[in-house]
Amino acid sequence: MTDSTARPVRVRFAPSPTGPMHIGGVRTALFNWLFARHNNGKFILRIEDTDRKRFVPGSLEKIYDGLGWLGLNWDEGPDVGGPYGPYVQSERLDLYKKWADWLIDNDKAYRCYCTAERLERVNEERKARKEAPGYDRHCRYLTEAERAEREAQGLPSVVRFKMPLNGSTTVYDMIRGNVQFENSTLQDLVLLKSDGFPTYHLANVVDDHFMEISHIMRANEWLSSAPIHFQLYAAFGWEMPQIAHLPVLLNPNGKGKLSKRSAGFFEDGRKVLVLAEEFKAAGYLPQAVVNFLTNIGWSFGEDREVFSTQEAIERFDIARVNPADSVYPIEKLDWLNGVWIRNLSEDELRPYLREALESAGLTVDDAILNQVLPLAQTRIKTPQEIVELAGFLFRDSFAPVPFEQLIPKKWDAVQARSILEQVVERLSALDGWTHDKQEAEMRALLEESGLKPRDLFGMLRVAATGQAISPPLFETTEIIGKDETLRRLRQAAETVAVQG
């Protein structure tokens, strides 16, 4: 989609250090990154910290961690540097001031001395008259004398942009085509605040220009600002980057956009994760999260939903992004994570399982882990699930199973005891403790006794593992070992005997 005459592809992700890394931000970063990698361009990380009030310490680390975890590497940024630095806006203040002054000198902007109180009053009046809220351009029309007087008094001021009063502005959006705005609906927005810091609009335009950003891909909520930025570029006489507004993630309950939430929450009884760190902590694989995100608002084609990040890079096309916002389809993440877990090699999966087990306070025996790993691989959607499925393999203690749980429906204690004793006898006589030998022996018992596999194996499962759900029975007892398995079965027989 990028024509070859265009400038080299340089895109940026420009978060504000105002807290945790939100999944919506991650998605925006991902689409920028995919675009950059697809076009062999540069992906730049820039920190927009021009609002000193909202700065939250530690945010920068969360941005690095979140992007890094997903493999969204940046070519230029605060930590890695680059030829267009600094990459932190608070270190570029002189630049913004210089260009704000340039706009004033060229009659494209003006100083405004209005107080917060007056602004608020004007706003109220306009609202009362059912007009659009906003500034009444009072200071735009100050005479030279009035201006000089205010300067002499040393009144604090902001710099405001002189928005064209009439006409219209048409912005070409790479996803939705031309979008037209009436200039009369646009405001004389503030470019430089009274504290000397730029607003987003100024800093963004100046930085994108001097960092030679070729394409801007940002969230949908910025679409209304596009004509403002267009006019700023026009005032400066700079070429505006190509621009696209990405659809946003909506809350699963259908109310508003997801980014209104600052952390994971429960909806319909399931946890809806929204922070990058939560995904990692919950055991989701980075490739699964990337895959999950790339299926929202964009589709691979060929009816494929499962694909690698590399494949996504090869195919990514910003023009094919769906313009409509989407409800966050979090229920697909578990499925995808399961798919990716099954795609992992044993060596890749092992550390995840080890960590999950250790986090649950279990001591991990390497031999046991290696044996249970392939059994668990098709049965878990997150590494943590191995604890519930097979954590008993890593526990020393084994609590005797209560009578009620042991006996299959329609069986009585006498029968159960008799069967268990036969099982113990036959299994202890076994030469070799492989799962197929055990199974062959038990199949023979089934044959002779006419019992149902479900009943017999079910009882043995509970007796040997203490659980009604486990990995396949004989693979499991093979891991548990002959002595311990028989001990547990005898114990079960005793439990039944007492009741009987």
Next chain:
RNA sequence: GCCCCAUUCGUCUAGAGGCCUAGGACGUAGCCCUCUCAAGGCUAAAACAGGGGUUCGAUUCCCCUAUGGGGCACCA
């Protein structure tokens, strides 16, 4: 209040005027496989917001309405 964007199964999506009796996926239900649970296979229910145009023909183009989202800060 004004402005902008969007609207295909519950959800994510394919669909760029005839290929659509609208395809895929998740989820749901059923069946098969089966020692439990998964995985896997098969099947089912499930959508073009409504109304006008344009056209020989609209899911696809235009308009209106409705609904949803976003914006209108010395926040980004």
